[in-house]
Amino acid sequence: AQTVTQSQPEMSVQEAETVTLSCTYDTSESDYYLFWYKQPPSRQMILVIRQEAYKQQNATENRFSVNFQKAAKSFSLKISDSQLGDAAMYFCALRSGNTGKLIFGQGTTLQVKP
Amino acid sequence: KAGVTQTPRYLIKTRGQQVTLSCSPISGHRSVSWYQQTPGQGLQFLFEYFSETQRNKGNFPGRFSGRQFSNSRSEMNVSTLELGDSALYLCASSPSGRDREGLFFGSGTQLSVL
Numbered sequence: 001a002q003t004v005t006q007s008q009p010e011m012s013v014q015e016a017e018t019v020t021l022s023c024t025y026d027t028s029e030s031d032y033y034l035f036w037y038k039q040p041p042s043r044q045m046i047l048v049i050r051q052e053a054y055k056q057q058n059a060t061e062n063r064f065s066v067n068f069q070k071a072a073k074s075f076s077l078k079i080s081d082s083q084l085g086d087a088a089m090y091f092c093a094l095r096s097g098n099t100g101k102l103i104f105g106q107g108t109t110l111q112v113k114p
Numbered sequence: 115k116a117g118v119t120q121t122p123r124y125l126i127k128t129r130g131q132q133v134t135l136s137c138s139p140i141s142g143h144r145s146v147s148w149y150q151q152t153p154g155q156g157l158q159f160l161f162e163y164f165s166e167t168q169r170n171k172g173n174f175p176g177r178f179s180g181r182q183f184s185n186s187r188s189e190m191n192v193s194t195l196e197l198g199d200s201a202l203y204l205c206a207s208s209p210s211g212r213d214r215e216g217l218f219f220g221s222g223t224q225l226s227v228l
Contacts, residue, residue, distance in 0.1 A: 035216050043202060045219035052214060091157065093216075100145055100211030101170050104157040 002027045004094050006105035013082045014113050020067075021077045021108050023092030031097030034068070036077045039107070040088040048090070051075065079110075087112045115141060118220035120205050126226045132193040135223045137205030139186050143218070145169075145211030146188040148180060151202040151222070160203075163188055164211055192225075200227045 003026045013019035025034065036048040051059045051068050059066050063080045079086055092105040119138040127133050139146050147162040147170075159172040163182035180190040186207075192199055202224050206217035 033214060033216070037219075042221060043204075043224075044221040045204065045206070045217075047216050047218070050214065050216050095216070098212070099170060100147055100162045100164075100208065100217075101159045101172070102147075102149075102157075102206075102217060103159075104149075106156050 002029075002094055002096070002103045004092050004103050004105040006092055006108050008108045009106070010109045010111070012111040012113060013079070015082055015084060017082055018078060018080045019082055019110065021079075021090055021092075021110070023075045023077070023105055025073050025075060025092070025094045025103075027073075027094060027096065029096045033095045033097065034066075034075045035093040035095070035102070036064070036066070036075075037091045037093060037104075038086075038088045039091065045091070049077065082112050084112050084114060086110060118205055118207050118218055120203075120220035120223050122223060123221065124224045124226075126228065127195050128228050129195055129197060131195050132191065133195060133225060134189055134191045135203055135205075135225075137188045137190075137207075137220060139188070139205075139207030140218055143207035143209050144186055145208045146182055146186060147206050147211065147217065148188070148190050149204045149206065150174075151204060152200075157204070160190065162211055169211065195227045197227050199225065201225060 034051045067076045093102045148160040162170040182188045202222045204222045206219045
């Protein structure tokens with residue numbers, strides 16, 4: 001069975017500082033994708049960043065980057081220069097290459113302090 | 115391009131009733147999937163439809179059903195509502211359901227069962 005674990009229910013960061021959210025996963029598949037989604041109070045899930053398992057290079061999207069450790073099955077999200085608008089719940093998700101089903105972690109609530 | 119649209123935003127029902135939720139995917143997207151979000155269970159996959167066919171199903175009772183129309187719009191139905199069905203129901207779409215870009219989510223329908 002595939003699982004995704006986020007061990008930090010809540011995190012806080014000072015505005016302009018850097019924060020890292022942790023995620024570990026388990027899958028027996030060799031072809032899979034990993035995602036970080038953001039869910040603000042509006043409830044809409046917004047894709048933050050994605051990583052293909054076959055790519056060794058860590059994905060980067062502006063202030064967001066990941067540290068993908070395939071052997072350790074770890075997929076952490078780093079947010080640099082945190083902004084007040086980054087405050088939200090963040091979900092790590094896993095998808096096998098041959099299915100459209102996303103497996104989500106329990107989420108991490110990020111608070112950004114001014 | 116319009117995003118994923120879910121209607122209604124809020125619903126209040128009583129136990130034993132049935133409910134139908136609607137989802138209009140992004141234009142050109144043929145895959146629609148549904149997720150249930152609760153504080154206790156987190157985000158759980160309900161089912162996925164592609165070209166009017168259910169392609170994948172989560173571990174939910176038969177009271178939960180869905181369908182997809184020829185224009186890719188999807189509905190999900192919950193019959194004989196129980197208190198535990200109170201949740202945020204999220205719909206997501208993608209071109210094929212197997213896309214590297216991941217899923218695009220709507221803002222959800224908040225269902226309260228009294």
